[in-house]
Amino acid sequence: MTDIIGRIADGLADLVTDARASGELAPYVAPLTVPPVLRPGSDDVRQETEIALRPTWVRLHPQLPPTLMWGYDGSVPGPTIEVRRGERIRIAWTNRIPKESEFPVTSVEVPNGTPRPSTQPGRDGVEPNKDVAALPAWTVTHLHGAQTGGGNDGWADNAVGFGDAQLSEYPNDHQAVQWWYHDHAMNITRWNVHTGLYGTYLVRDDEEDALHLPSGEREIPLLLADRNLDTDEDGRLNGRLLHKTVIVDPKNAETGKPVSLPFTGPYTTVNGRVWPYADVDDAWYRFRLVNASNARIYNLVLIDEDDNPVPGAIKQIGSDGGLLPRPVPVDFDEALPTLTIAPAERMDLLIDFRAFAGRRLRLVNKGAGEAPGVPDVANDVRYPQVMEFRVGESGECEDSFELPEILSGSFRPITHDIPHGHRLIVLTPPATKGGGGHPEIWEMAEVENPGDVQVPTDGVIQLRGADGKVKTYRRISRTFNDGLGFTIAEGSYEQWSFLNLAVQPEVTHPMHIHLADFQLMGRDAYDASGFDTAVGGTRAPIEFDPDRRIPLAPNERGLKDVFRVPGGQLLRVMGRFDGAYGRFMYHCHLLEHEDMGMMRPFVVMPAEAMKFDHGAGHGGHDGGHGGGRAG
Incomplete structure (x- = not known):
């Protein structure tokens, strides 16, 4: 021995x-x-x-x-x-x-065009x-x-x-x-x-308890975080963490500082370990998934030993804000081809291992242009591995769990009938004038007399909506330390519309608003080609595209606090700012973007106190109904 x-x-x-x-x-x-x-x-x-x-x-x-x-x-x-x-x-x-x-x-910044990504x-x-x-x-x-x-x-x-x-x-x-x-x-x-x-x-609460979901050793948190590793002088991995990004403009004329892309690393850690395995019974398990990465958006697929997707084994039962109304089957089809999870998003998943006794299933990150399990270096997926599930061979595991048809009887959809205010937030391309080479958050206010505004003008955007009408908006803030733009009455509902002016849809910002839960109201396609980055405004209105319908995904219909906003889209979310007062933040949850300026404050105060505000030190409001309107 x-x-x-x-x-x-x-x-x-x-x-x-x-x-x-x-x-x-x-x-x-x-x-x-x-x-x-x-x-x-x-x-x-x-x-x-x-x-x-x-x-x-x-x-x-x-x-x-x-x-x-x-x-x-x-x-x-x-x-x-x-x-x-x-x-x-x-x-x-x-x-x-x-x-x-x-x-x-x-931390290093590799010049753009380096032979290795x-x-x-x-x-x-x-x-x-x-x-x-x-x-x-x-x-x-x-x-x-x-x-x-x-x-x-x-x-x-x-x-x-x-x-x-x-x-x-x-x-x-x-x-x-x-x-x-x-x-x-x-x-x-x-x-x-x-x-x-x-x-x-x-x-935890009583409603969740009544579902008798898998618990104890069969409820497991999975915290995903991609990392890179440094090497010693001989090129060997030394175990040291490496924050390695690509400089896209090392001689930025506006700031003199380098502009780097958000970090994505080759190694996926799950609960702090690179590509681990989990021994599981042939039973139902509950996995509490969170993407704790700086900037990587995962497109997860469950595959078998032959790298084929495993349909039907995963059910999503919750998202950022808690239980979904009903389970969402994850069949890896055209409706939900992958489990797409951006930084800071959470997914409450059930996986049914009962039909896989003695087998090994793997969770992998699918590259945009490749089959599951195949490296896709062009899309920053050098190693698709995430983790492996090793299912026990007994075939006799006791498991009395039954998947309920309805998860949350307390869930109530938000509708436009609820009195609410509107805010318009524009996410700009990196090359926009005055942005220093970084994307920015612009808070916008609708112009009451558009004829008084010259177009094109820096900070002025025209938007032609689904009704065919053109509205004109003026930028009221762009950096974190600009004057406060949004003051909100506690307990009020607001619809926030995020418009991503990037032309490429793969330029996605996961936006996070502190304090409140939101529901997604709709995604609208827009042609952003009328925005001129050199001017910092629109030469022609940004046009609603009626031919490109973007339905909400089934697993986006619960409560959320992080929302993916791809380029060429306007995302509308609505929520209630209740339960607390104070100064909070909202920001892009790509941490490199957040640190470099894509973050803004807002204030929540009692509606009664807002009556005595004269605008000194506080942003535009109208009983919680101020700001720009869109959608």
Whole structure:
């Protein structure tokens, strides 16, 4: 027996040596880890639960040396926080990362046109960014999705240093849901999250309990995050995290600063491990999926041993804001060819393994131009592997779960009959005048007398809607620190319309609004060719395209707080801003875009208090009905 163990150890050592030398890692060789569960509930809300941010060493893959990361309570991902609805808690997010700690991420920007793409491991000979290496541990935690006051929301500027605590209170007065928490520090969120500062948060309630969904060991969080890895002087993987992006304009005339693309890495981690496997029974399982990546949008497919899609095994039962009204079958057909999940989106999935005893199924990331499981380097999918499920062979597993036809009897659709205000937000192409080479968020207000406005003019956009009428809008803000644009009455409904002026549909911004849950009201196709980036406005109206209908996907019909806005689309969402007052943010959840300016504030206050506002320091409003109108 000793000889056998010795030969196995020698074989693994050879595998590690070969893999590190070649830069290739073997998939599905490490078991899936499950974050610890933390239940901070107490009868005394004054009792705080401390969650300390600490340096930690993580083994991302058996063929790699340990990787230095930062984790919540020393765990990557952080512990799964679990509470009951209405169970108010207080958390002290305490920064315990010593001042002298090394920043765990190496950051480089590879010149555009480099022979190897940004998803190739290693630095391509580029020197690390010394300014990133010198970053202190300056952190602030945002509980993404939570309805809590502005002072508890994790305002980006209110980050803390070593020894200080960020004190936050969460009422948790929300239907059963999966939120998640992550760092949100101003300017450096992309690197702080990259270090490992993310985790998931579950709210339970009686309605969910009554469904008797798979639970215990058969309910598993899956936190996806793509990463790149640095190499040593010999080209071998050294385990160090690498934030590697491509510079698209190294000599930007407006700012003199380089403009880099959002980060996508070759290695997918699930719960902090590269391409793990999970041993499962031949039974129903519930997976709480969140995309914790900086910028990668996954197109997930479940495949069998022969790389063929497995139809019918997956049912989606929830999204960002909780349970869907009914289960959505995932058959990987034309209606829902993949499970597309953008950064910060969540999916509550059931997978039925009962017909797959003794088999292995794999979750892969499908490239835009290839079959499932096939590398598609042209679309940044160097390695399609995500994780493997190894189904037990017993065939006799006890499982009494039955999929319900209706999931949430409390779900109520929002309709246009509800009194509501309108906002128009424009997402600009990177080359737009005054943008410094980056895409921006423009808040727009409708012009009452269009004849008084010259067209084309910087910041002026004309829009021809489905009714054939042309409306003129003027930009009222474009950067985070511009004057406040949106002030909203607490308890009011608003429709926010996001118009992406990029011509290419693959230029997608996942937009996130803090505090509120929304429902998607519709996607409309628009011809954005009338927008002139050199002018910063339209030469001809942006036209509604009646010939290109874009139906909402079945799994988009629940409550959402992150919405994908592809180029050439206007997305309309409606929600109620209730449950809290304060100053909040909305932003693109591509973290590189967020850090570089695609973020704006808004304020929620009592409607009664708004009557006494004279506009000084606050944006346009009309009892919650201000701002630009669209749709």
